Amino acid sequence: MKEIINQIESVLKEEWKNEPTGHDWEHIRRVRDMSMHIQSLEGGDRDVIELGALLHDISDHKFNGGKLNAGGQKAKEWLIELGANMSIANEVASLVDKISFKGAKVDAGVLSLETKIVQDADRLDAIGAIGIARAFAFGGNRNQIIYAENTEPVLHESFESYVNAKTTTINHFYEKLLLLKNEMNTTIGIQLAEERHQFMKDFLTRFYSEWKLNR
Numbered sequence: 001m002k003e004i005i006n007q008i009e010s011v012l013k014e015e016w017k018n019e020p021t022g023h024d025w026e027h028i029r030r031v032r033d034m035s036m037h038i039q040s041l042e043g044g045d046r047d048v049i050e051l052g053a054l055l056h057d058i059s060d061h062k063f064n065g066g067k068l069n070a071g072g073q074k075a076k077e078w079l080i081e082l083g084a085n086m087s088i089a090n091e092v093a094s095l096v097d098k099i100s101f102k103g104a105k106v107d108a109g110v111l112s113l114e115t116k117i118v119q120d121a122d123r124l125d126a127i128g129a130i131g132i133a134r135a136f137a138f139g140g141n142r143n144q145i146i147y148a149e150n151t152e153p154v155l156h157e158s159f160e161s162y163v164n165a166k167t168t169t170i171n172h173f174y175e176k177l178l179l180l181k182n183e184m185n186t187t188i189g190i191q192l193a194e195e196r197h198q199f200m201k202d203f204l205t206r207f208y209s210e211w212k213l214n215r
Contacts, residue, residue, distance in 0.1 A: 001047045004082045021141045022134030034121035044113045052095035052118045072097035120189030123180045128196030139169035
């Protein structure tokens with residue numbers, strides 16, 4: 001399995017090194033490293049967790065035109081091509097399909113321990129200082145404005161409305177980032193999310209202060 005992991009890592013390093021939205025190789029690396037740290041405390045299948053972390057953004061709906069389950073299928077096909085057994089390929093495919101945030105009011109369903117771990121690692125990278133940087137990188141790439149005083153955030157009730165919504169980067173904090181603290185799955189994920197959540201709240205307080213001061 002180590003050889004398969006090394007091959008996947010090598011391809012991702014090259015193909016995602018210059019990705020401009022904050023979903024680059026360094027994001028993948030951080031999610032993998034955090035996933036393995038959480039696994040060391042929470043348990044779970046190491047191979048499924050590491051492969052799921054490496055492949056969690058492959059053909060993500062944000063980059064493939066909104067196709068929700070394309071990533072899992074692509075991950076499964078790649079793993080089988082590299083020689084992984086069908087059981088692991090299926091587990092990783094399921095993890096990849098279930099990991100993404102799909103809207104504030106969308107039920108995530110029942111998740112395996114491995115999916116919970118990678119989901120926590122991915123969500124931890126979406127909050128705190130790095131999360132703020134990634135939010136503005138993504139917003140700029142998608143031509144979102146930073147802030148609009150008269151535009152209210154929306155708590156989306158379906159994946160389709162979440163994907164297709166036009167928002168601002170500041171509203172994205174309320175539509176997703178500030179919600180993640182209460183959606184963590186693991187003990188360490190909950191603990192780490194607290195400080196990062198507070199950092200985002202402090203940032204928003206300072207943002208609004210400077211916005212008003214400079215009007």
